[in-house]
Amino acid sequence: MMRACRLEAVERTPVWLMRQAGRYLPEYREIRGRVGFMELCKTPHLAAEVMLATVARLGVDAAIIFSDLLPILEPMGMDLEFAAGEGPVIHNPIRTAADVQRLRELVSLDPLSYVFDVVRATRAGLDPGLPLIGFAGAPFTLAGYCIEGGTSKAWLHTKSLMYREPAAWHDLMDRLARAASAYLVAQIDAGAQIVQLFDSWAGCLSPDDYRRFVLPHSRTAMAAAAARAPVIHFATGNPSLLPLLAEAGGTVIGIDWRIALADAWRMVGHDRAVQGNLDPALLLADRDTVRRHTLAVLAQAEGRPGHIFNLGHGVHPQTPVENVLELIATVKGC
Ligand code: 1CP
Numbered sequence: 222m223m224r225a226c227r228l229e230a231v232e233r234t235p236v237w238l239m240r241q242a243g244r245y246l247p248e249y250r251e252i253r254g255r256v257g258f259m260e261l262c263k264t265p266h267l268a269a270e271v272m273l274a275t276v277a278r279l280g281v282d283a284a285i286i287f288s289d290l291l292p293i294l295e296p297m298g299m300d301l302e303f304a305a306g307e308g309p310v311i312h313n314p315i316r317t318a319a320d321v322q323r324l325r326e327l328v329s330l331d332p333l334s335y336v337f338d339v340v341r342a343t344r345a346g347l348d349p350g351l352p353l354i355g356f357a358g359a360p361f362t363l364a365g366y367c368i369e370g371g372t373s374k375a376w377l378h379t380k381s382l383m384y385r386e387p388a389a390w391h392d393l394m395d396r397l398a399r400a401a402s403a404y405l406v407a408q409i410d411a412g413a414q415i416v417q418l419f420d421s422w423a424g425c426l427s428p429d430d431y432r433r434f435v436l437p438h439s440r441t442a443m444a445a446a447a448a449r450a451p452v453i454h455f456a457t458g459n460p461s462l463l464p465l466l467a468e469a470g471g472t473v474i475g476i477d478w479r480i481a482l483a484d485a486w487r488m489v490g491h492d493r494a495v496q497g498n499l500d501p502a503l504l505l506a507d508r509d510t511v512r513r514h515t516l517a518v519l520a521q522a523e524g525r526p527g528h529i530f531n532l533g534h535g536v537h538p539q540t541p542v543e544n545v546l547e548l549i550a551t552v553k554g555c
Pocket of ligand 1: 244286290303306308421534535
């Protein structure tokens with residue numbers, strides 16, 4: 222995995238999956254029956270155990286810490302809750318320029334010390350040969366949750382603030398970018414070998430708006446970490462943003478399934494590693510279909526160094542575990 226990040230030759234393509242530890246796993250659902258999601262994130266030995274058990278069961282080539290994009294917002298003053306069945310809810314969303322002012326600067330990372338304890342506990346239990354991935358939400362995706370108060374399809378409150386109040390928008394994005402930057406560096410300090418910046422919802426933007434309203438802030442979020450460790454820069458939904466994602470930064474660029482991997486890699490440039498890009502919905506098909514499409518993604522990479530196999534987005538909760546195992550066995554068999 223580390224060599225693939227650096228575009229060096231590898232014996233076989235490394236593989237891990239976004240959301241590899243989650244609701245599709247019966248063991249995870251069993252733990253969640255007893256412990257709330259935030260409580261799990263805040264209990265380092267349990268959070269580490271969830272990921273270590275997953276890595277052992279799947280045989281993947283990397284672990285990602287068990288946490289979420291949104292806990293960073295709590296010490297910044299956002300009233301966050303993971304409501305059962307609803308996903309994240311923020312009870313005091315930011316809607317105006319004045320609201321932006323009440324988002325507190327993340328002056329100290331102490332309130333997030335449980336996350337760094339999760340990094341340490343996971344690293345301590347992980348095979349020394351496997352990298353541990355730390356992560357943060359990208360400024361746009363974090364801003365989207367802060368402004369909408371939860372998930373959204375069209376992100377209209379978010380775009381409305383961006384277009385109507387550009388100065389407040391850039392102020393908000395700058396606060397989030399600096400917080401994400403410090404958070405990623407602290408995860409590296411605690412023992413993460415790689416970090417990933419998730420811009421899960423940036424694909425709702427046009428390239429011009431991405432360049433103007435987002436790119437400089439994503440660059441700020443990644444720059445300090447990139448001096449220390451490989452950074453995976455991931456977004457979904459809009460392949461025409463790929464050259465801009467690469468321009469913003471990232472040792473590795475995450476690719477979703479809406480574009481063929483070969484075309485995406487050409488757009489990003491072959492001097493950059495890529496991660497992706499099987500449609501996670503394919504894991505709802507039969508095993509033979511999973512195998513064929515996994516091989517098709519590998520064929521798109523043409524054996525070039527610098528490909529990390531992953532899904533184009535996270536594993537869906539409805540996914541049969543045996544299909545995940547089939548995918549991993551197929552990549553490892555090549
Ligand atoms: O009910 C539950 O148990 C909670 C489900 C769950 C889980 C397992 C959430 C709520 N977060 C997570 C863990 C998580 N989230 C990880 C840990 C590693 C793993 O599962 O293997 C990671 C890396 C994330 C990152 C994350 N959280 C992203 C980026 C990846 C992506 O899918 O785009 C996003 C967008 C979130 C927000 C979030 N947290 C949880 C949910 C259901 C969501 C998505 C809400 C939405 O659709 O906007």
